[in-house]
Amino acid sequence: MATRIGTEDNPVEMLEHLMALDFDAIEAYNAAIERLENDQWKAQLATFRSDHERHTHELAPLIRAMGGNPPSGPGAKAMLTQGKVRMANLMGDEAILKAMKTNEDDTNTAYERALAHCPPDACEMLARGLDDEHRHREWLIATLEGRPVQEMPGRTTSTRPGSQPPPL
Secondary structure, eight states: OOOOTTOOSSHHHHHHHHHHHHHHHHHHHHHHHHHOOOHHHHHHHHHHHHHHHHHHHHHHHHHHHTTOOOOSSOOTTHHHHHHHHHHHGGGOHHHHHHHHHHHHHHHHHHHHHHHHTOOGGGHHHHHHHHHHHHHHHHHHHHHHHTOOOOSTTTOOOOOSTTSOOOOO
16 A cells, blocks of 8 residues: 655654554554564564664654654554555465565655655654665565575664665
8 A cells, every 4th residue: 555654745744644654563563473473584573663663752752842743653554554464364474574565665655755855853863764664675575585684683774865775
């Protein structure tokens, strides 16, 4: 499902929606971790869930400082992101990762758009968040393709202007 997050004219509203999307991602990761059989994949998804939790903690004070009201949990999209994972559960671990990849496609798009239109105080945080999103998506793609991924949990990449995005 394509996201419209990051296209808002109001920067506070954009950050609020981005934070709600991170809460949605947390719920989707919870659903995936609960359903996966592969313990290594569960552990990796738990680190990605932690990244999304950190994003919500970093976005909240930015939103408040700009006069906004940070969401306290997932939005309406959570039912869709979790629903994809629950349906994929019927077909096994690989299908669950495919569902999570589609969710990460949305978070990557949202963070890319948000960074392109970021309020000055939020740019550094959004760049770090986008780095996380790229790393999540890269791991999902590599794992689904059966390619090795080097030291994903602590690896950082840079997608800041002038740098190359990670190869996919």
